[in-house]
Amino acid sequence: MEKKIKKLKFSEKLPVILExxxxxxxLIEDEKTGISEIAKLIEKDPSLTxxxxxxxxxxxxxxxxxxxxxxxxxxxxxxxxxxxxxIVNNFLELSSKxxxxxxxxxxxxxMVSQLLAKKLNFEDSSTFYTLGLVHDxxxxxxxxxxxxxxxxxxxxxxxxxxxxxxxxxxxxxxHSELGAYLMESWNFPAKLVEPILAHHDLKKAKRYLKxxxxxxxxxxxxxxxxxGEDLLFKRDKVDSEIFSLLSLNFSEIKExxxxxxxxxxxxxxxxxxxxx
Amino acid sequence: MQRLPLSYIKPGMKxxxxxxxANGRVLCGKGIELTEEHIKRFYELGVNFxxxxxHPVNLPWEKTLEEELQALNKRFEGIKDPTLLEIKKILEEFxxxxxxxx
Ligand SMILES: [Fe+2]
Ligand SMILES: [Fe+2]
Numbered sequence: 001m002e003k004k005i006k007k008l009k010f011s012e013k014l015p016v017i018l019e020x021x022x023x024x025x026x027l028i029e030d031e032k033t034g035i036s037e038i039a040k041l042i043e044k045d046p047s048l049t050x051x052x053x054x055x056x057x058x059x060x061x062x063x064x065x066x067x068x069x070x071x072x073x074x075x076x077x078x079x080x081x082x083x084x085x086x087i088v089n090n091f092l093e094l095s096s097k098x099x100x101x102x103x104x105x106x107x108x109x110x111m112v113s114q115l116l117a118k119k120l121n122f123e124d125s126s127t128f129y130t131l132g133l134v135h136d137x138x139x140x141x142x143x144x145x146x147x148x149x150x151x152x153x154x155x156x157x158x159x160x161x162x163x164x165x166x167x168x169x170x171x172x173x174x175h176s177e178l179g180a181y182l183m184e185s186w187n188f189p190a191k192l193v194e195p196i197l198a199h200h201d202l203k204k205a206k207r208y209l210k211x212x213x214x215x216x217x218x219x220x221x222x223x224x225x226x227x228g229e230d231l232l233f234k235r236d237k238v239d240s241e242i243f244s245l246l247s248l249n250f251s252e253i254k255e256x257x258x259x260x261x262x263x264x265x266x267x268x269x270x271x272x273x274x275x276x
Numbered sequence: 277m278q279r280l281p282l283s284y285i286k287p288g289m290k291x292x293x294x295x296x297x298a299n300g301r302v303l304c305g306k307g308i309e310l311t312e313e314h315i316k317r318f319y320e321l322g323v324n325f326x327x328x329x330x331h332p333v334n335l336p337w338e339k340t341l342e343e344e345l346q347a348l349n350k351r352f353e354g355i356k357d358p359t360l361l362e363i364k365k366i367l368e369e370f371x372x373x374x375x376x377x378x
Pocket of ligand 2: 105109135136219233
């Protein structure tokens with residue numbers, strides 16, 4: 001799989017962020033430099049800083065106070081989440097209002113993952129929101145790097161085939177594999193890679209089955225509710241164990257739909273402030 | 277209940293839950309009828325959203341019950357997976373309840 005992905009030529013728009021990520025990596029390795037050095041590095045670019053802070057103040061992180069500096073964000077969210085937000089910001093910049101539904105899906109999945117994580121008493125529910133934002137990164141990379149194929153994929157979906165099957169026909173891999181591969185190449189820990197790999201196939205989860213199941217279910221519920229209503233996200237089957245795995249009953253699922261309904265307005269308002 | 281951007285909030289609407297500012301301070305209790313005064317204060321203190329009782333505003337993208345059920349059927353077109361169909365049933369129930377609310 002890795003070889004297949006390596007052979008591809010990705011759009012040259014992608015590496016924009018890589019330099020910054022590498023510098024951050026470098027600073028993390030040098031143990032003497034702490035969070036303030038990383039903050040300084042990001043703050044060198046005022047426009048990046050503004051956009052980054054907008055993301056760090058996403059409605060669903062739910063911090064009691066507004067995050068007003070990169071350093072506070074690093075303290076609250078940790079380096080890994082900050083790195084993901086920089087990547088997300090990069091992809092947001094490469095997107096336009098035409099991609100609204102894709103981003104509505106991503107933010108929706110983040111919101112619902114976080115709800116589920118809280119319900120299941122995970123301490124780091126903000127990690128789950130962030131995972132949601134980045135979980136379909138493979139799909140965005142496909143769209144940016146292979147626009148022609150991507151249009152053909154959209155056509156095929158209309159014929160009733162699932163996205164995963166079509167991707168595998170076209171590229172010999174699917175967007176969850178591509179996403180996980182990229183996350184790994186950016187040095188993210190397995191806890192953040194595995195759920196992305198398994199978000200369409202729970203059998204791929206090993207150490208982080210519950211985390212993966214949360215993302216898997218959130219992805220499904222967001223599509224089912226009609227948030228980010230795009231055929232790309234249609235599901236045709238679901239792991240029948242999913243509810244017992246997360247010990248959720250149907251009335252709890254209904255409660256989650258109720259919350260999703262209430263917060264759709266916040267997702268939309270937020271997206272209108274970050275997508276141009 | 278409905279969650280609304282502050283720009284939609286009008287005097288006379290009743291809060292469904294506490295209104296808190298960006299620093300977590302409670303600005304207004306639950307079940308309170310909002311006044312001009314409240315709303316002015318919310319603006320000053322950076323409140324962006326307020327959850328109110330009932331469903332006072334139709335937001336531009338909101339569907340009617342009929343449209344909602346139609347879209348749901350279209351999304352689930354061709355799906356035979358029993359667990360997915362259970363989820364669809366939950367959603368049908370949810371939508372019907374939502375539009376019954378006063
Ligand atoms: Fe996906
Ligand atoms: Fe997804």
